[in-house]
Amino acid sequence: MNENVTAPLRARAEIDLAALKANVRSLRAHAPGAAFMAVVKADAYGHGMLPVARAAKEAGAEWVGTATPEEALALRAAGIPGRIMCWLWVPGGPWREGVEADLDMSVSGLWALREVSAAARELGRTARVQLKADTGLGRGGCLRADWPELVREALAAQAAGLVTVTGLWSHFACADEPGHPSIAAQLTEFREMVGYAEGEGVTPEVRHIANSPGTLTLPETHFDLVRPGIAMYGISPSPELGTPEDFGLRPVMTLKASLALVKHAPGGLGVSYGHHYVTPGPTTLGLVPVGYADGIPRHASGTGPVLIGGKRRTVAGRVAMDQFVVDLGGDEPAAGDEAVLFGPGDAGEPTAEDWAAASGTIAYEIVTRIGSRVPRVYVNGTSGAPDVRQADRAHTV
Incomplete structure (x- = not known):
């Protein structure tokens, strides 16, 4: 199903079809x-x-x-x-x-x-x-x-x-x-x-x-x-074997979300279920509207990395079903600004391998578990029109 992907999306998984094709060609060369x-x-x-x-x-x-x-x-x-x-x-x-x-x-x-x-x-x-x-x-x-x-x-x-x-x-x-x-x-x-x-x-x-x-x-x-x-899909089968770059591969999926809320918080505020994170002092908190129902590992509570405003942040407290919080350390991005959970790493964003390390699993599971509530937005899929995008909410079988 095609959609107007210029409209804000709660979350999206951008799938770079040009990268996928390049990976196929690179693997064929091996x-x-x-x-x-x-x-x-x-x-x-x-x-x-x-x-x-x-x-x-x-x-x-x-x-x-x-x-x-x-x-x-x-x-x-x-x-x-x-x-x-x-x-x-x-x-x-x-x-x-x-x-x-x-x-x-x-x-x-x-x-x-x-x-x-x-x-x-x-x-x-x-x-x-x-x-x-x-x-x-x-x-x-x-x-x-x-x-x-x-x-x-x-x-x-x-x-x-x-x-x-x-x-x-x-x-x-x-x-x-x-x-x-x-x-x-x-x-x-x-x-x-x-x-x-x-x-x-x-x-x-x-x-x-x-x-x-x-x-x-x-x-x-x-x-x-x-x-x-x-x-x-541009992910190394094992860090021991080498990085994607070592094999001429590029990660295909980039997972993004739009910040749902940014607010000032006092020191000593318990964050998310169980209060496993408490703000160490006055700060700002950002709400990322994806959670374990979308495939974000609950095991990454307190460890999962996110890029917001050009800086790496970490999940603060528990990942909930639909959302998690990051401590922005006083920075004030706007609601609606982009949070990049993982991608190729070009702009300093985490990779799927980073999320695997943060949650004690393998990168295979990180990309495979992203659920059907997250639309897949296909980029670089049309020859001569690299910016054409298609969102597919009915991608599963």
Whole structure:
């Protein structure tokens, strides 16, 4: 939905589509021999699934990846062309719709293979499936002991015309921890499980295991396709690996709010629930109208950084459901002035990584948790018109 974004907004998450496209191109340069899957699960990590998928495709992504089939089906219904893969299925899922939409559907066990095969048989069509190997993450995927049976049944279903095995894939547990011994162990396991499947007659179009850290730092993991997630949004998968700038990436989301109130306060005033902050002397307080209902971490109470009037401030007291307070130290910005919670950091504003450190989590969670009450405002998305902005209040699926 388009809106007049020159009108004041309580809060907004500006999504820089030019930065996103540049990130896709930079990541592709790290893996020049592999196809690129733009991972847009969880509403594109909070950035807006459809605008991000379109921008990533424009930047050269051959594949789009989601967690749930519902996300993938929404992409197809919105007209996203080409290869779309989804991997988080449960029994009774929309297999028929997935076959009809020509999705690539992940299979981790026999129940899933049998359900997708039944859907294909009913439709009289061939389903596209990818077999997932659990190489050491201990989460989704088929363990080595069960792999021969899954491969055998998949080949039988393929011989019957029910499925085509388009891929073999897995996921790392610790690729964001340089030198972790599980990286080499998982890579060896993946090669051996792929080798077994291919030896039995599977001829996959793509083999893939590289996530963001794999794409950026482990070229031996690139195989036929890479699947960057968080790095596509300009956030480093791990501070230990390097900063976004180290990898030629730029943060895509900037979270802003308009000050709702600025007032003079005496010393000794308790601020917000529980009075965990008490003004040390006469000061000014600013009210920022976003809270944990908008995705601001309550764990950042007393620690979360904000840029107001060109200065870094800190959340004073507890983050509430809809708002939090900052001690302005006597400065007097006006109600309606801008508070920048995080962004690329160009103007001294905090980054998502700063908020992650302040709340004891990872930057993935900071951007992904920004809720639907915060409109996404898309900037730099139209060639030749960098100032065109679109606000999307219906960005979620």
